Amino acid sequence: MRRGNPKRIPLPVVFSAFAAALCLSSCTPGAQPNTTVLRIAAWGGAGDDSDAARIEREVYAEFERQNPGVEIQLENIPGSQDYVRKVLLSFIAGAEPDVIRLDASSAAVFINNGALKDLTPYVEGEDGINLDDYFENVVNIARRDEELYAIPVDFTPLVVYYNKRLFDEAGVPYPSDNWTWDEFLAKAKRLTRGEQYGFTFTNWMPGWLPWVWNNEGDVLGPDGKATGTADSQATIDAVSWLRDLIAVHKVAPSLSQMAAEGAAPFANATAAMETSGHWNLVGLASAPKVKLDEIGIAPLPVSRPGRKPVTVIYESGWSIGRNCKNPDLAWRFIKYYTSQEVQRKIQQTGIGVCARKDIATERAIDAREQEFLRIIPSGREPWGAKVEGYDYVESEGQKMMDGILKSGRDPARSLRDFARAVDRQLGDR
Amino acid sequence: MIRRTLTWAALISLAIFLLAPFVWMVLVSLHPAKAPIPDYADLIPKDPQWKNYALVLFTPEVPVTRFLVNSLVVTLCVVLGQLLVTSMAAYGLARVRFRGASTVFGTFLASMMFAGVVTQIPVYLLMRELRWLDTFAALIIPGLSSAFNVFLLRQFMLGIPFELDEASQMDGATHWQIYWRVVLPLCKPALATAAAFTFFAVWTDFFWPLLATNSMRMRTLEVGLSIFKNSYGTTNWPLQMAAAVVTLLPMILVFILAQKWFVRGIQMSGIK
Numbered sequence: 001m002r003r004g005n006p007k008r009i010p011l012p013v014v015f016s017a018f019a020a021a022l023c024l025s026s027c028t029p030g031a032q033p034n035t036t037v038l039r040i041a042a043w044g045g046a047g048d049d050s051d052a053a054r055i056e057r058e059v060y061a062e063f064e065r066q067n068p069g070v071e072i073q074l075e076n077i078p079g080s081q082d083y084v085r086k087v088l089l090s091f092i093a094g095a096e097p098d099v100i101r102l103d104a105s106s107a108a109v110f111i112n113n114g115a116l117k118d119l120t121p122y123v124e125g126e127d128g129i130n131l132d133d134y135f136e137n138v139v140n141i142a143r144r145d146e147e148l149y150a151i152p153v154d155f156t157p158l159v160v161y162y163n164k165r166l167f168d169e170a171g172v173p174y175p176s177d178n179w180t181w182d183e184f185l186a187k188a189k190r191l192t193r194g195e196q197y198g199f200t201f202t203n204w205m206p207g208w209l210p211w212v213w214n215n216e217g218d219v220l221g222p223d224g225k226a227t228g229t230a231d232s233q234a235t236i237d238a239v240s241w242l243r244d245l246i247a248v249h250k251v252a253p254s255l256s257q258m259a260a261e262g263a264a265p266f267a268n269a270t271a272a273m274e275t276s277g278h279w280n281l282v283g284l285a286s287a288p289k290v291k292l293d294e295i296g297i298a299p300l301p302v303s304r305p306g307r308k309p310v311t312v313i314y315e316s317g318w319s320i321g322r323n324c325k326n327p328d329l330a331w332r333f334i335k336y337y338t339s340q341e342v343q344r345k346i347q348q349t350g351i352g353v354c355a356r357k358d359i360a361t362e363r364a365i366d367a368r369e370q371e372f373l374r375i376i377p378s379g380r381e382p383w384g385a386k387v388e389g390y391d392y393v394e395s396e397g398q399k400m401m402d403g404i405l406k407s408g409r410d411p412a413r414s415l416r417d418f419a420r421a422v423d424r425q426l427g428d429r
Numbered sequence: 430m431i432r433r434t435l436t437w438a439a440l441i442s443l444a445i446f447l448l449a450p451f452v453w454m455v456l457v458s459l460h461p462a463k464a465p466i467p468d469y470a471d472l473i474p475k476d477p478q479w480k481n482y483a484l485v486l487f488t489p490e491v492p493v494t495r496f497l498v499n500s501l502v503v504t505l506c507v508v509l510g511q512l513l514v515t516s517m518a519a520y521g522l523a524r525v526r527f528r529g530a531s532t533v534f535g536t537f538l539a540s541m542m543f544a545g546v547v548t549q550i551p552v553y554l555l556m557r558e559l560r561w562l563d564t565f566a567a568l569i570i571p572g573l574s575s576a577f578n579v580f581l582l583r584q585f586m587l588g589i590p591f592e593l594d595e596a597s598q599m600d601g602a603t604h605w606q607i608y609w610r611v612v613l614p615l616c617k618p619a620l621a622t623a624a625a626f627t628f629f630a631v632w633t634d635f636f637w638p639l640l641a642t643n644s645m646r647m648r649t650l651e652v653g654l655s656i657f658k659n660s661y662g663t664t665n666w667p668l669q670m671a672a673a674v675v676t677l678l679p680m681i682l683v684f685i686l687a688q689k690w691f692v693r694g695i696q697m698s699g700i701k
């Protein structure tokens with residue numbers, strides 16, 4: 001039987017080699033003695049572009065320099081749902097990071113379950129900060145009565161982006177600050193010509209719900225129930241109107257057309273308007289077919305004249321885990337990161353609007369930043385900041401919109417079924 | 430002749446169909462970083478940005494070589510370890526007669542009925558108790574067993590003539606010797622199939638490595654390179670696609686090298 005290679009290796013050798021490999025591999029270089037490790041969970045952001053990454057790295061390195069003996073362990077986690085799942089599980093297991101980047105759209109699950117520390121004592125303490133430096137409606141996203149669970153870093157309202165060049169070419173006047181749905185539709189119709197569309201519509205619920213708000217409809221009522229609100233006439237009318245943009249007026253590409261092309265019509269200048277947030281500017285700055293100077297920003301239009309425009313604010317900020325072992329150090333980090341000096345560096349990346357009024361104003365030498373500043377007061381928090389399990393509502397909402405747009409389902413019936421499903425799901429919690 | 434032409438035409442169109450997404454991926458990866466996904470008409474970049482690959486591979490903030498080493502270590506350990514562990518279990522279930530063998534085998538099969546996510550939280554808690562989070566142990570050890578491979582190998586081993594065992598026993602061979610010197614060498618095709626499946630599963634696994642590791646230096650390629658999304662969920666498509674190409678290449682390489690084993694393994698287990 002002494003033929004062939006594998007047969008010659010005695011079994012115990014294989015075992016011990018394997019065991020040794022495992023032992024070796026499970027050893028990790030531990031932290032150096034006398035250093036305190038501060039674990040910080042953030043999104044993958046650091047890797048998405050080299051300028052932003054360089055700035056972030058310098059900011060963290062500077063904190064380590066200012067605090068000898070402190071080592072920052074940055075834990076970058078990709079995605080939004082994956083981020084929530086991972087951080088939540090680490091809380092359940094008691095293995096959570098010290099400082100957590102909290103996103104408004106999923107803040108409720110952490111705040112409502114008592115995972116986070118109330119930061120009020122630190123804000124008001126000796127080493128505190130002045131909350132008047134921040135936009136009030138942005139700070140309030142992570143507030144529960146007197147308690148505050150996050151210090152905001154940056155945020156964005158959802159706005160209407162429009163391409164001034166395409167408007168000029170079609171001879172269409174730019175949107176005004178209190179434009180209506182009728183005006184929007186008239187413009188969109190005139191901008192739809194040849195290969196070009198007036199608007200691009202997304203089934204992504206965070207992108208269309210604020211339109212519903214502008215018709216005084218919504219998905220959840222003050223009682224937290226969807227029935228009575230998501231199936232109200234105002235919501236049905238708004239959803240039907242949005243559907244008609246594609247189905248009747250054909251001023252926006254259909255969903256299947258969008259999926260087939262897989263492209264971004266607004267960024268490729270084949271659509272004149274879209275709903276998006278501040279992050280959009282980062283991509284548009286590199287888009288070959290649009291120039292940043294040709295981009296205009298307007299509030300979402302209202303359904304009837306005289307109504308006040310309203311939009312959603314997506315925000316992210318820093319929180320401290322309830323059982324954090326070094327809360328003072330964690331606070332020192334948050335205070336450092338949200339300081340004027342550091343924010344001036346960080347916000348160069350241009351992903352959001354700075355939650356500090358001073359920096360946001362400084363940056364508003366740019367015309368588009370000014371537009372954002374004007375829209376901010378009309379922003380309200382996303383449902384996910386208050387309602388746990390709201391991700392379910394968003395995924396169901398998207399499916400519902402798909403059904404209406406792709407299969408031609410009736411909005412009233414779809415919304416009624418949707419409301420029931422939401423109440424059943426949220427009622428279980 | 431016509432049949433041949435038709436066959437070729439069908440195969441070529443199928444190949445184009447299957448290759449199109451890959452070509453799209455490569456083309457998008459050559460557009461300037463942060464640029465939007467281009468329309469079809471502009472898919473071919475005017476000024477190919479090969480430096481995107483340099484950005485992905487050599488940015489100091491994203492230690493891709495470390496990710497690659499991690500992925501290789503984890504995949505190699507899991508594949509080899511799993512072959513060893515599952516083939517031993519399969520041997521026991523296929524060749525050793527003991528009371529309750531069918532119950533044990535049934536339990537293995539039953540465990541396949543659970544979706545993987547169900548066990549993820551208990552396994553995570555266990556890893557935490559053992560203080561293995563953020564170490565190679567957490568990435569490797571939970572992956573060492575696979576009910577599917579036990580099943581696959583057991584079925585294969587049942588097809589090997591029992592006379593071989595008996596003859597070996599006559600010669601005084603122990604179970605260990607029969608397992609290692611007689612049965613295992615005859616299982617090569619099944620082992621190759623199992624290895625290929627495990628390799629692809631481990632290499633592309635995303636959620637478990639994401640849960641089990643925290644620091645950059647413990648990330649595998651799949652997790653490490655998926656961070657080209659920024660905080661608000663927008664994606665730097667060209668860099669993300671470059672990263673996807675980088676992640677895919679080793680897999681394609683392994684597939685080309687192991688193709689023979691892969692195909693033969695499936696054929697053999699199909700015949701048996």
